[in-house]
Amino acid sequence: MPSTNSTPVQSIATATSASGPIIAGPALIPEGSSSASTPVVTRERQGSVGGLAKKAKVLKPFNTANIKILLLENVNETAVSALRDQGYQVETFAKALGEEDLIAKIKDVHCIGIRSKTKLTKKVLDAAEKLGVIGCFCIGTNQVDLEHAASKGIAVFNSPFSNSRSVAELVIAEIVLLSRQLGDRNKEMHDGVWSKVSANCYEIRGKTLGIVGYGHIGSQLSVLAESMGMRVLFYDVVPLMPLGTSKQVNTLSDLLTEADFVTLHVPETEDTKNMIGENELNQMKQGSFLINASRGTIVQIPALAKALRSGHLGGAAVDVFPKEPAANGKFFESELVGCPNTLLTPHIGGSTEEAQSMIGVEVSQALIKFINSGTSIGAVNFPEVDLRAIRDDQENSIRLCYTHANVPGVLLRITNILAEHNVDKQFSDSKGKIAYLMADISDVTPEQIQDIYRRVSETPTNIVTRVLY
Numbered sequence: 001m002p003s004t005n006s007t008p009v010q011s012i013a014t015a016t017s018a019s020g021p022i023i024a025g026p027a028l029i030p031e032g033s034s035s036a037s038t039p040v041v042t043r044e045r046q047g048s049v050g051g052l053a054k055k056a057k058v059l060k061p062f063n064t065a066n067i068k069i070l071l072l073e074n075v076n077e078t079a080v081s082a083l084r085d086q087g088y089q090v091e092t093f094a095k096a097l098g099e100e101d102l103i104a105k106i107k108d109v110h111c112i113g114i115r116s117k118t119k120l121t122k123k124v125l126d127a128a129e130k131l132g133v134i135g136c137f138c139i140g141t142n143q144v145d146l147e148h149a150a151s152k153g154i155a156v157f158n159s160p161f162s163n164s165r166s167v168a169e170l171v172i173a174e175i176v177l178l179s180r181q182l183g184d185r186n187k188e189m190h191d192g193v194w195s196k197v198s199a200n201c202y203e204i205r206g207k208t209l210g211i212v213g214y215g216h217i218g219s220q221l222s223v224l225a226e227s228m229g230m231r232v233l234f235y236d237v238v239p240l241m242p243l244g245t246s247k248q249v250n251t252l253s254d255l256l257t258e259a260d261f262v263t264l265h266v267p268e269t270e271d272t273k274n275m276i277g278e279n280e281l282n283q284m285k286q287g288s289f290l291i292n293a294s295r296g297t298i299v300q301i302p303a304l305a306k307a308l309r310s311g312h313l314g315g316a317a318v319d320v321f322p323k324e325p326a327a328n329g330k331f332f333e334s335e336l337v338g339c340p341n342t343l344l345t346p347h348i349g350g351s352t353e354e355a356q357s358m359i360g361v362e363v364s365q366a367l368i369k370f371i372n373s374g375t376s377i378g379a380v381n382f383p384e385v386d387l388r389a390i391r392d393d394q395e396n397s398i399r400l401c402y403t404h405a406n407v408p409g410v411l412l413r414i415t416n417i418l419a420e421h422n423v424d425k426q427f428s429d430s431k432g433k434i435a436y437l438m439a440d441i442s443d444v445t446p447e448q449i450q451d452i453y454r455r456v457s458e459t460p461t462n463i464v465t466r467v468l469y
């Protein structure tokens with residue numbers, strides 16, 4: 001277990017009642033606290049974290065060594081060290097955990113870090129007794145029941161673009177590889193077969209790339225493809241500014257019927273599941289190519305295998321699959337194995353040193369900010385709220401972080417509770433059924449902190465109340 005890197009300057013518990021002040025709701029309760037009413041708290045100070053201003057007070061009303069973090073799926077070392085530097089207990093696993101193991105492990109952690117394989121379902125989230133925040137160290141968040149997490153006051157963060165370039169570069173490589181049938185030639189050579197052919201091998205210059213989903217990855221790819229002389233069309237559900245000389249088309253069919261290469265860069269949603277099946281593949285040009293580095297469920301694999309084996313498609317590159325093995329070394333099977341000119345990769349689109357390192361830094365910082373100062377900027381399932389930092393010289397100031405049901409009358413109730421105090425600043429926002437309020441309150445005594453915590457957390461709309469100082 002790592003030691004804390006900070007110097008406790010004052011134990012609040014000794015300065016107040018025997019039981020100490022109440023500082024946290026059901027989430028992010030320090031180890032050793034059997035309930036929210038009996039936490040072990042120390043007040044700590046250390047250097048600036050999470051981009052807070054130099055003179056900002058570091059808010060941490062708990063012993064950081066009691067915060068438990070579980071990191072799965074080989075999350076990058078940049079994240080492990082950033083979280084350990086905070087003094088948190090960090091346990092790491094190289095692979096994803098199955099449901100049973102996950103339920104056992106998640107029970108008493110305050111924060112979990114995952115990548116694309118760990119399924120945080122309703123059942124798993126319901127087993128998490130102290131979870132306050134989830135970090136997806138990747139782009140996709142479809143593996144998490146986001147709505148259920150929000151309903152429990154659990155914020156979810158991801159890394160929206162740190163691996164986009166890596167995916168775009170892989171797709172460029174695949175366009176060239178497919179065009180020259182390099183996957184098959186390479187295999188033949190390793191099998192001892194010399195087969196020098198040019199039939200159906202093409203330059204990519206002047207060919208049409210059809211991009212489905214023109215977000216971070218699709219638009220980056222558009223720029224790279226044009227620089228190699230390709231013509232770019234894209235299809236997206238929202239109107240978007242075309243980069244370079246690319247052109248947005250009105251329908252998926254318009255794209256499928258014109259493109260020599262179709263590449264998919266949409267998130268997994270109810271609308272995109274099974275988006276490419278027999279009907280769509282039939283609309284694609286004879287000899288054209290399909291690339292999928294988005295999510296495995298977007299393409300119907302039996303239909304794709306049929307289109308490849310019949311020769312309707314000239315080839316495909318697939319990085320993501322409806323069912324992916326949980327760990328390296330596990331057996332992989334798919335109807336696509338053995339299809340002609342078909343490149344299969346083990347979900348490595350975003351797997352570069354650069355991307356993983358950046359993701360580790362980015363997501364760990366978001367987690368640290370949420371745990372230590374309540375900031376939810378960048379959360380994907382949660383209202384995004386932040387406040388200017390409490391200054392280091394504001395000795396008796398606290399920050400109230402209140403996640404609550406988004407129903408009428410809540411703010412009036414909170415205003416009544418805070419009426420006798422000096423609210424320095426306050427901000428609140430809502431997203432769907434939940435809302436999040438942050439308020440900085442100055443000149444409060446330890447007894448008043450307890451009173452504010454108790455009254456706010458007893459409101460009928462309470463989901464999670466935390467008081468940071």
Ligand SMILES: NC(=O)c1ccc[n+]([C@@H]2O[C@H](COP(=O)([O-])OP(=O)(O)OC[C@H]3O[C@@H](n4cnc5c(N)ncnc54)[C@H](O)[C@@H]3O)[C@@H](O)[C@H]2O)c1
Pocket residue numbers: 139140160161163164167212213214215216217218235236237238265266267268269271272293294295319320347348349350351
């Ligand atoms: N293979 C990998 O390792 C890897 C790495 C990163 C991301 N991904 C996947 O790629 C996906 C896309 O990433 P991104 O960063 O470009 O996402 P993004 O959110 O920036 O862009 C997605 C785009 O798809 C569009 N879209 C949504 N639904 C659509 C629909 N039904 N039809 C057409 N367009 C639709 C959106 O409007 C948006 O412009 C991620 O959600 C993730 O699942 C895979």
Ligand SMILES: O=C(O)[C@H](O)COP(=O)(O)O
Pocket residue numbers: 115116117137138139140141163347348350351
């Ligand atoms: O969503 C993503 O960013 C990609 O699918 C990469 O996921 P990974 O981190 O599990 O490789």
